[in-house]
Amino acid sequence: MGSLAHLVSHPRARRWVLLAVLWAVLAALALGNGHSRAASIDTKSRLHPMLQAGMQAEPSKKVSVIVSKKDKKTRSADVAKVVPASVDAEFPAIGAFQISINQNQLSKLAADSRVRFVVPNLPVKSTAIADPTGTNYENAIGVPAIWNSTSAPATGKGVGVAVLDTGININHSAFAFDKSNVIEVNTNKKALGPGDGHGHGTHVAGTIKGKDAQGRYTGVAPDVKLVSVKIADDTGAANEGDLITGLQWVFDNRTAHNIKVVNISVSSAVAMRYDQSPVNAYVEQLWFAGVTVVVSSGNRGNAADAMWYAPGNDPYVITVGALDHKETVSTSDDSLGTFSSRGLTQAGHAKPEVVAPGRKIIAPLSSSSSTLALTYPERIIDGEFIRLTGTSMSSPVVAGVVALLLERFPSLTPNQVKWLIMQTANAYPGQVGTAGVIDPAEMMSRAAAGGAGSANAGLTPAAGIDPVSGVVSTTTTYWDQTYWDQTYWDQTYWDQTYWDASCDLD
Ligand SMILES: [Ca+2]
Ligand SMILES: [Ca+2]
Numbered sequence: 191m192g193s194l195a196h197l198v199s200h201p202r203a204r205r206w207v208l209l210a211v212l213w214a215v216l217a218a219l220a221l222g223n224g225h226s227r228a229a230s231i232d233t234k235s236r237l238h239p240m241l242q243a244g245m246q247a248e249p250s251k252k253v254s255v256i257v258s259k260k261d262k263k264t265r266s267a268d269v270a271k272v273v274p275a276s277v278d279a280e281f282p283a284i285g286a287f288q289i290s291i292n293q294n295q296l297s298k299l300a301a302d303s304r305v306r307f308v309v310p311n312l313p314v315k316s317t318a319i320a321d322p323t324g325t326n327y328e329n330a331i332g333v334p335a336i337w338n339s340t341s342a343p344a345t346g347k348g349v350g351v352a353v354l355d356t357g358i359n360i361n362h363s364a365f366a367f368d369k370s371n372v373i374e375v376n377t378n379k380k381a382l383g384p385g386d387g388h389g390h391g392t393h394v395a396g397t398i399k400g401k402d403a404q405g406r407y408t409g410v411a412p413d414v415k416l417v418s419v420k421i422a423d424d425t426g427a428a429n430e431g432d433l434i435t436g437l438q439w440v441f442d443n444r445t446a447h448n449i450k451v452v453n454i455s456v457s458s459a460v461a462m463r464y465d466q467s468p469v470n471a472y473v474e475q476l477w478f479a480g481v482t483v484v485v486s487s488g489n490r491g492n493a494a495d496a497m498w499y500a501p502g503n504d505p506y507v508i509t510v511g512a513l514d515h516k517e518t519v520s521t522s523d524d525s526l527g528t529f530s531s532r533g534l535t536q537a538g539h540a541k542p543e544v545v546a547p548g549r550k551i552i553a554p555l556s557s558s559s560s561t562l563a564l565t566y567p568e569r570i571i572d573g574e575f576i577r578l579t580g581t582s583m584s585s586p587v588v589a590g591v592v593a594l595l596l597e598r599f600p601s602l603t604p605n606q607v608k609w610l611i612m613q614t615a616n617a618y619p620g621q622v623g624t625a626g627v628i629d630p631a632e633m634m635s636r637a638a639a640g641g642a643g644s645a646n647a648g649l650t651p652a653a654g655i656d657p658v659s660g661v662v663s664t665t666t667t668y669w670d671q672t673y674w675d676q677t678y679w680d681q682t683y684w685d686q687t688y689w690d691a692s693c694d695l696d
Pocket of ligand 2: 614
């Protein structure tokens with residue numbers, strides 16, 4: 191249902207619906223059918239505009255609505271008593287319930303102090319919803335069914351997810367509901383603090399965690415403990431050394447924050463075999479320590495060298511390509527994003543392993559003065575969100591799904607997580623290569639059935655890994671080689687902003 195609430199509460203859908211309803215009401219008035227009262231819509235009301243119009247046009251009509259509670263712990267039946275009505279369905283994961291109610295009772299319900307917002311419970315395929323919601327990519331892969339599962343709901347609660355990126359705006363309204371579970375650290379000495387002047391990191395973090403009070407937007411795993419590790423400077427620039435510093439911070443602090451998942455939406459600028467890359471040594475160190483590493487494939491499309499860059503070329507990690515879900519829940523129109531890197535690594539491994547929605551993903555905007563806001567002003571939604579495209583956006587979708595899995599099955603190893611994801615992924619119409627679309631529901635049911643296999647059998651760790659301890663080697667035989675060469679420690683590329691304007695992603 192989260193789906194339904196989101197469908198109708200998305201700003202664009204809301205505007206469309208509002209216009210349609212106003213038109214219908216005005217048309218009815220013009221026809222002189224007796225109502226002298228013009229429909230007045232209060233945009234600050236806790237009632238969805240469609241319900242406000244409906245209660246004025248047809249006060250005695252019975253409708254099904256979703257009621258979002260301010261406090262999840264409030265008993266739904268107690269709130270429903272003010273109507274009075276009986277609870278038709280409970281959605282504990284998101285603190286909402288469903289009731290049937292006469293439209294003339296809506297004001298009383300919305301006036302109750304325990305109610306946050308009331309939205310119509312419309313059919314998913316209603317033709318009224320021509321424009322999809324900002325978070326319908328989650329419906330496209332069935333995530334709300336996991337949030338709202340009656341037998342095994344999961345929202346990522348308690349699972350630590352580290353995002354290595356440009357920082358975060360911890361004060362964004364979408365994080366307010368659970369701010370104590372957003373941790374921000376800065377590991378870049380050139381940055382003044384953990385904030386996000388660029389915008390990339392807040393979007394990536396928000397794709398995993400977050401939930402805004404109006405129900406316009408929800409992250410894939412809204413209840414995770416999100417750890418934003420700022421590896422970039424305040425302009426958003428980072429190099430290999432900055433990424434490695436962040437990866438080591440995660441390794442050192444993984445227990446303190448229960449970090450079980452890491453998202454890296456960035457690619458090296460220099461092609462290198464996976465086992466020679468120092469970045470991959472640090473990534474594998476996390477993997478061998480039980481942290482599932484999820485990485486964007488990059489935005490190099492079908493270029494011959496598309497998969498030659500760390501850390502997306504590391505055979506251990508889960509590398510994620512971008513599905514273009516065409517902003518529809520139906521999978522029949524899905525295809526691979528043309529920009530999404532795919533192919534063989536220099537060591538001959540096929541990448542990515544899985545794809546997830548990565549086109550026109552709406553998530554929190556760090557600020558109106560951030561680099562991304564200034565670069566793409568037309569993509570800002572409601573002033574607080576921004577629509578971005580790239581494998582940078584796909585990777586956190588999968589990181590969020592992994593957090594859902596690990597909430598229910600905390601003892602799964604990274605190799606088992608990867609096996610479950612790959613075994614259950616689905617073929618899709620415009621598929622290129624071997625990577626299917628992530629299938630969270632089947633992944634959960636396969637995990638529940640037990641007996642998960644293990645991916646990555648027979649792989650050789652990177653040269654920078656001590657084969658005995660599984661951690662980054664401290665001997666100089668590896669590090670004294672070419673890797674401290676200044677030409678190597680070059681810029682990294684955020685996989686959303688990799689292309690220049692001539693090849694703009696949208
Ligand atoms: Ca679709
Ligand atoms: Ca499947």
